[in-house]
Amino acid sequence: MSPKKLVETISVAKHFSQTPGPRWIKEGEYSGEEFRLECLGPAFLRAVEADGMVLIDLDGAEGFASSFLEEAFGGLVRQYPHIDPLPHLDFKSDEDPYRKDEIREYIEEERKRLATAKR
Amino acid sequence: MKLRWKSAPAREFQIWRRERQEKRWRQLRGVPGYGAITGRERKRRDTQASEHSWRDPVELTAPKTFSLTANVDEMTAFLAEVAGWMRRGRSILIDLEAITDLTADAVVALLSLAERAVRISFTCTVPDDPRLVNILSDAGFFRYFKGGPITTEGRAPLFTDKTAYKVEAETAKTLVSFVTTALFGSHRPVPSAYEAMIEGMSNTHEHARPGPSERVRWWASANYDETSQCGTFVFVDSGLGILRTLRLKGIKRALNKIGVTSNAEILRQVLSGKIESSTGLSYRGKGLPKIKRWVDRGRLRELTIISNDVCANVSIGEYRTLRVPFDGTLLCWKLTKDEIA
Numbered sequence: 001m002s003p004k005k006l007v008e009t010i011s012v013a014k015h016f017s018q019t020p021g022p023r024w025i026k027e028g029e030y031s032g033e034e035f036r037l038e039c040l041g042p043a044f045l046r047a048v049e050a051d052g053m054v055l056i057d058l059d060g061a062e063g064f065a066s067s068f069l070e071e072a073f074g075g076l077v078r079q080y081p082h083i084d085p086l087p088h089l090d091f092k093s094d095e096d097p098y099r100k101d102e103i104r105e106y107i108e109e110e111r112k113r114l115a116t117a118k119r
Numbered sequence: 120m121k122l123r124w125k126s127a128p129a130r131e132f133q134i135w136r137r138e139r140q141e142k143r144w145r146q147l148r149g150v151p152g153y154g155a156i157t158g159r160e161r162k163r164r165d166t167q168a169s170e171h172s173w174r175d176p177v178e179l180t181a182p183k184t185f186s187l188t189a190n191v192d193e194m195t196a197f198l199a200e201v202a203g204w205m206r207r208g209r210s211i212l213i214d215l216e217a218i219t220d221l222t223a224d225a226v227v228a229l230l231s232l233a234e235r236a237v238r239i240s241f242t243c244t245v246p247d248d249p250r251l252v253n254i255l256s257d258a259g260f261f262r263y264f265k266g267g268p269i270t271t272e273g274r275a276p277l278f279t280d281k282t283a284y285k286v287e288a289e290t291a292k293t294l295v296s297f298v299t300t301a302l303f304g305s306h307r308p309v310p311s312a313y314e315a316m317i318e319g320m321s322n323t324h325e326h327a328r329p330g331p332s333e334r335v336r337w338w339a340s341a342n343y344d345e346t347s348q349c350g351t352f353v354f355v356d357s358g359l360g361i362l363r364t365l366r367l368k369g370i371k372r373a374l375n376k377i378g379v380t381s382n383a384e385i386l387r388q389v390l391s392g393k394i395e396s397s398t399g400l401s402y403r404g405k406g407l408p409k410i411k412r413w414v415d416r417g418r419l420r421e422l423t424i425i426s427n428d429v430c431a432n433v434s435i436g437e438y439r440t441l442r443v444p445f446d447g448t449l450l451c452w453k454l455t456k457d458e459i460a
Contacts, residue, residue, distance in 0.1 A: 017288070018292075019288035019289055019291070019292050020288065021286050021287075021288040021317060022286035022288075022317060022320070022321040022324070023321065023325075024325075027285060027286045027321055027324050027325065028285040028286030028287060028288065028320070028321075028324070029286075029287075029288060029289075030288055031286075061308070062288070062291070062292050062295065062308045062310065062313045063308065063309070063310030063311070063312075063313035063314040063317070064310070064314065065314050065317040065318050065321060065406065065409075066314070066318070066405040066406050066408075066409040067317075067318070067321055067405070067406060068317075070405060095308075095310075096310055098416075
């Protein structure tokens with residue numbers, strides 16, 4: 001399968017915040033939920049419509065709590081359960097290569113969980 | 120005046136009760152002819168008054184090694200004693216003169232305790248070692264415990280701290296920046312320390328509350344030791360603690376079957392990601408395992424977690440049960456140039 005064309009690039013540090021915060025909006029500023037609702041979700045939908053992909057640049061931020069990443073990317077699976085997000089997402093994380101795997105793990109775990117819940 | 124009718128027994132009871140109250144009032148004030156208090160009772164009351172005078176503070180001697188990481192049993196007992204007197208509303212005088220060693224974790228834990236006090240005065244004696252006085256001063260200790268210098272007298276501060284209820288990502292950055300600036304001369308991102316701090320704040324906000332309408336305050340601090348060129352981060356909350364927040368009913372039964380019964384062993388399982396979050400949702404509860412992964416990858420040094428009756432020295436895999444439980448959760452770790460690639 002040929003790679004999809006790049007539709008958009010989101011730099012978390014530039015387009016959202018250098019200091020990503022907690023999971024929920026109610027917990028504090030720059031949450032994973034806020035990132036998903038304001039940046040990731042709309043860009044992801046545009047990429048799905050165009051059958052392309054979004055590049056998420058994770059470099060330049062102070063760090064990402066697991067709850068932020070899970071809510072942003074695992075939350076994307078919960079928000080759009082009928083779309084597999086992995087073909088439409090690509091990641092850049094030169095500062096911490098483990099982060100890409102962590103995000104993929106959250107997405108796959110959530111897809112598995114939803115599939116099990118359906119049965 | 121409109122009179123309300125009452126039955127004879129009710130009226131009699133009312134009169135009897137009023138007379139008894141008046142008699143007791145007069146007895147207490149020593150009014151002659153009203154059943155004077157016996158000598159023995161008077162003596163008992165006098166002794167009680169002198170022992171429990173609200174004006175005289177209770178004097179507590181701090182452990183010589185004033186550190187939760189190095190002297191956890193004595194320190195938790197000392198903190199429990201302070202908390203006990205606070206609950207009784209007594210003023211407290213802490214004798215710090217003889218302390219020979221002091222770490223940020225104990226200072227922050229004591230401050231977080233003192234911060235909760237309402238209308239209780241705290242005083243202290245000052246340690247003999249001027250270096251320790253400087254650490255206490257920079258930590259803001261003497262703002263709560265009167266008796267020591269508050270100013271930093273022109274030198275670079277050794278300590279920075281912040282307290283709040285919600286997750287404050289900017290605070291986490293400020294604390295990391297405090298240490299990296301001391302180490303390298305400028306700010307550098309340190310994801311491990313930043314993420315550990317955010318996880319701590321987030322766990323306090325989401326899990327540590329005793330009730331849905333209650334808020335739990337956290338304290339976060341960073342300090343830098345010039346001699347060892349090492350930064351120390353401390354995060355403390357006064358919430359329920361990790362082990363009490365876990366809904367362990369079903370899981371505990373399963374763990375008991377495979378021989379995991381102690382809280383120390385349960386915390387080990389939580390950190391290794393084998394026990395799900397207190398929310399019961401499998402996609403949550405990944406924060407503590409991620410912090411442990413940072414330790415395993417050598418990005419956090421000497422991580423200690425103290426919560427309820429468990430003290431975990433995560434870096435060396437030592438999990439042990441405490442004699443006196445810690446009221447809340449404390450995370451403490453160190454950073455040197457080695458951990459920052």
